[in-house]
Amino acid sequence: MRHIISLLMENEAGALSRVAGLFSARAYNIESLTVAPTEDATLSRMTIVTTGSEEIIEQITKQLNKLVDVIKVMDLTEGSHIERELMLVKVKAVGMGREEMKRTADIFRGRIIDVTEATYTIEMTGTGSKLDAFLEAIDSAFIIETVRTGASGIGRGERSLKV
């Protein structure tokens, strides 16, 4: 099953490699991993999307907690949560397709953030599946390149992850 694990850790050199190393050393799956400092510059917040049985997810959270630099770990998928991913897509936009591309982007609430005579660059946020759906909706022949951030997540309502 897919899980989104959020964690706070010391914003120190090498902290990311401790987490990445843990996943490879113990052969855990890793679908995506995002990391950036928080409003407190001494803290980094990381979102890891992983898959595994309940036993494996339990081990993953325990092993993450065991890392000395990790302060808190939360499995967002245990409760209600919001998940967002940012994608930038550069597409061919010429002739008839140019108008059609704009419409499709609008339908998915994407924004065109760069325009040339022959291309659009579209910015889109949403859950991973929404981004997948957009990519399926446009003809793959039009896609020049895509870049995705991987999911970021946050708990709904009062649920929060803080020191």
Place this chain on the structure above:
Amino acid sequence: MPQTAVLQAERAKSAADRRIGRVFLTETGQTDYSRRSTNELIYCQIMDATGAEIVVRCLAEEGVEFVFGYPGGAVLNIYDEIFKQNKFKHVLVRHEQAAVHAADAYARATGRVGVALVTSGPGVTNAVTGIATAYMDSIPIVVVTGQVPTPAIGLDAFQEVDTVGITRPCVKHNFLVKDVKDLAATMKKAFIIAATGRPGPVVVDVPKDVTAHITDFVYPDTVEMRSYNPVVKGHSGQMKRAVQMLLEARRPMIYAGGGVVLGDASAQLLELARLLGFPVTNTLMGLGGHPATDKQNLGMLGMHGTYEANMAMQHCDVLLAVGARFDDRVIGNPAHFAREQRRIIHIDVDPSSISKRVKVDVPIVGDVKNVLNDMLALLKQAKEKPDAPALNAWWTQVELWRSKNCLKYNQNGAIIKPQYVVEKLWEVTQGDAYITSDVGQHQMWAAQYYKFDKPRRWINSGGLGTMGVGLPYAMGVQLAFPDAQVACITGESSIQMCIQELSTCKQYRIPVKVVTLNNRYMGMVRQWQEFFYGSRYAESYMESLPDFVKLAEAYGHIGMRIDKPEDVEGALKEAFSPALKERLVFMDFQTDQTENVFPMVEGGKGLSEMILAEEL
């Protein structure tokens, strides 16, 4: 060794003072060790110390007794400071691997943090085997490593490796100190992290320029780490459930691991076992955690465990696991283990050890000693008592298993049986020696036939299974306890992996007794090849072995070669006689080449599917 005794006395004194944490300074700003007060200064302050000086001062402040190390370019500043001090003794090994092993053994035997110091690059890569060995067995050590100067890091400088990267998977934590201002606090963190929670090795990587930089030295009493707070006390509700479950048990079993030894909880375990009257088994790492000669002790369990321990483990209805981790060499195939219904209580300081290989019913995270103390209190308050008739019936069954006498062997004949040597060693040393071992058949025979009644007496590489640890382990133990009997049970293959340390033993007059069970084979490899590879002994026969007697003599020690069973006892008695108390004695016992370790649970098999000696 009078010098060591002085050091130990000083250590005890400084440890007592350090707890109060007040240190006086001399006029020149050095720590004044002759004047210590309970109410003056909060910190030990030395103005304008170099990084190298700070490293050495920190070690002194921690009450470190021995630093095992090997110098090199990146640590020359530190060595220069070591030269100028007399608070701790530096032990020069012959290979960095041995430095870490010796520090590791010192920690295992004393319960204090062991310290090793190595240079950058090859110094570090040589140390990695030692670090990984300590990591797998949760041993508290601090390894200080030299690094190339910070401006050279990443430029493929001479003797540069990414130490933090290379050691990351086999340390509890590691640090690269880029600023001399962070050095003292980092050293403090290293000692705290190594020794608390589930212990483990910590590496502090110090670039050469940092050892030359100057700053104010303040050694903190403690360092707060918001991200590091190991659980100490067990959950009271879980402990109540556990006690209830123990009292309801009809076929109970206590399974005690290395955590009992590391957590200094053997007295509590013994009391609990006595109070309940339950059978106890120890893991390889837990030997001595519950006395082997106690009637309730069923011996070691696992791949080469006793018949009674493995059968009781498989067929119990309530299992109390204390500081153990259900690893593959202990319970064999987890699916087979799960076939029998039983409820499991698991006490461990590391939550990730719980429900890792075996699902448990009552997890209790906490310091083993605290948890056992709390459970003892609950048990004493409880109105119920263990079910006596059920327990009697269970013991009858256990005794039936025990009557198989699975460790019996036959010493008739002209060839020395390895088991016989270990049994005689136990007799000659009155079961009171510190025994280190290498890895292989001799390790299992040592575990099976030397009956450890006290914790911290059995020093071996359980998790990583590192051949070569035996001799450096014996060095670390003997230095910590100069008057104790220390024997290294080894094989002719293992001993050659760190044999250069015979030279260290000569330099520091370390009088360990090396008991080599020489069967001219890598015995455990040969055993597996006999059982599982149609007796095709690929590369497991050692040709061209050295003459160990001459070799020992070349290093300045005493060598003995023993060929006949009737000479075994005499040789051991001589080696441990007062006349040779100050000498290292290397005993080369020519043992039976075909002997195998029994009982044996094959890989992938269940605990109750043992091969016994008589069945072949």
